[in-house]
Amino acid sequence: MKRSIAYVFTFIMVFLTVLGAASTKSFAAPKNVVVVIDPGHGGEGDRNLGAQYNGLSEKELTLRVANALKAELEKYDGITVYTTRTTDTAISLEDRAAYAKSVGADFVFSIHFNASGDHAFYGSEVWTSTFGNYYVAGSEFGNIVQSQWNELGLYQKGVKTRIGSSGKDYYGIIRACVARNMPCVIMEHAYLDHGYDVSKIKEGDFINKLAVADATAIAKYFKLKSSITGADYSGFKYASVKKPGRVLYQDETGPEKCEIKVLNYDISSGNVLVEMSTRDSQSPVIYFTYSYDGGKSFNILQMWDRTKETQSFNVKVPSGTVNPTIVCASYNNYEKGSLSNPVQVAATFNY
Numbered sequence: 001m002k003r004s005i006a007y008v009f010t011f012i013m014v015f016l017t018v019l020g021a022a023s024t025k026s027f028a029a030p031k032n033v034v035v036v037i038d039p040g041h042g043g044e045g046d047r048n049l050g051a052q053y054n055g056l057s058e059k060e061l062t063l064r065v066a067n068a069l070k071a072e073l074e075k076y077d078g079i080t081v082y083t084t085r086t087t088d089t090a091i092s093l094e095d096r097a098a099y100a101k102s103v104g105a106d107f108v109f110s111i112h113f114n115a116s117g118d119h120a121f122y123g124s125e126v127w128t129s130t131f132g133n134y135y136v137a138g139s140e141f142g143n144i145v146q147s148q149w150n151e152l153g154l155y156q157k158g159v160k161t162r163i164g165s166s167g168k169d170y171y172g173i174i175r176a177c178v179a180r181n182m183p184c185v186i187m188e189h190a191y192l193d194h195g196y197d198v199s200k201i202k203e204g205d206f207i208n209k210l211a212v213a214d215a216t217a218i219a220k221y222f223k224l225k226s227s228i229t230g231a232d233y234s235g236f237k238y239a240s241v242k243k244p245g246r247v248l249y250q251d252e253t254g255p256e257k258c259e260i261k262v263l264n265y266d267i268s269s270g271n272v273l274v275e276m277s278t279r280d281s282q283s284p285v286i287y288f289t290y291s292y293d294g295g296k297s298f299n300i301l302q303m304w305d306r307t308k309e310t311q312s313f314n315v316k317v318p319s320g321t322v323n324p325t326i327v328c329a330s331y332n333n334y335e336k337g338s339l340s341n342p343v344q345v346a347a348t349f350n351y
């Protein structure tokens with residue numbers, strides 16, 4: 001009897017202890033989150049300007065996004081926001097990371113806009129560290145912010161990693177933050193050298209929309225709420241990303257499969273119906289393009305439905321073309337492309 005009372009007593013004590021722990025946890029003040037917003041580039045000299053196209057300046061846009069993002073984030077409770085620069089000044093990547101460390105950053109968000117060598121690509125992308133929990137944090141946040149950017153009509157290229165010849169992260173700001181134990185992402189919002197993105201960026205309030213999208217993603221990631229706006233992401237759930245079991249390398253090669261056949265054609269409309277099959281086992285195929293002159297000139301990149309391996313589309317051949325040769329190409333999200341087999345259409349197109 002005595003013994004069983006002791007058991008019951010012990011059980012109750014354990015139960016109360018568990019209950020106590022649980023209630024302590026739920027009533028504890030949430031930990032304040034510290035984030036550092038890093039507007040990329042800044043200052044004079046070619047290296048500091050960032051991308052400069054179509055009357056748009058990367059170093060100016062990053063600062064505008066950062067300022068609007070800070071103001072937006074400060075509407076949330078339990079967050080302190082710092083920025084690495086507030087004026088048009090040059091700061092080294094090491095100094096940006098050191099500053100973030102000095103203020104106790106939980107996460108560093110580096111704001112950028114993109115450009116490509118042949119001005120062919122468009123869309124948004126997120127770069128994260130290739131290593132362990134830094135990869136997990138960057139990927140989980142990256143997935144959230146990409147769904148916010150997608151709502152603004154930007155094409156989403158994905159979350160990517162890149163290793164340099166040193167075996168560490170290729171991008172300096174990510175490398176410098178990881179060296180100081182802080183997760184960091186580079187947020188490439190859009191391309192300044194492609195009409196598809198530029199037309200959006202030039203919409204009057206688009207920079208502010210980007211800042212709100214970024215802030216919403218950060219609030220969702222940290223499960224914040226705002227007593228000012230009433231926004232409440234405390235119950236927000238997102239898919240967890242698995243910690244990589246090996247070092248992740250960037251994709252250096254184009255899709256291993258890129259094949260076409262001509263299904264039919266109509267000389268009176270100029271349409272050639274092409275079926276294309278393309279596959280890349282390392283990274284998603286996200287763009288395709290086509291040529292009717294054997295690959296001398298290509299149409300602008302189209303969006304490839306990455307859920308399908310085979311798709312068909314019309315190639316428009318201009319009137320007056322004799323025996324056009326159709327060649328297509330597909331690109332993965334590392335911008336590596338592969339050319340298809342050529343197919344000649346034995347016909348004169350007049351319409």
Ligand SMILES: [Zn+2]
Nearest residue numbers: 040050112113
């Ligand atoms: Zn940049």
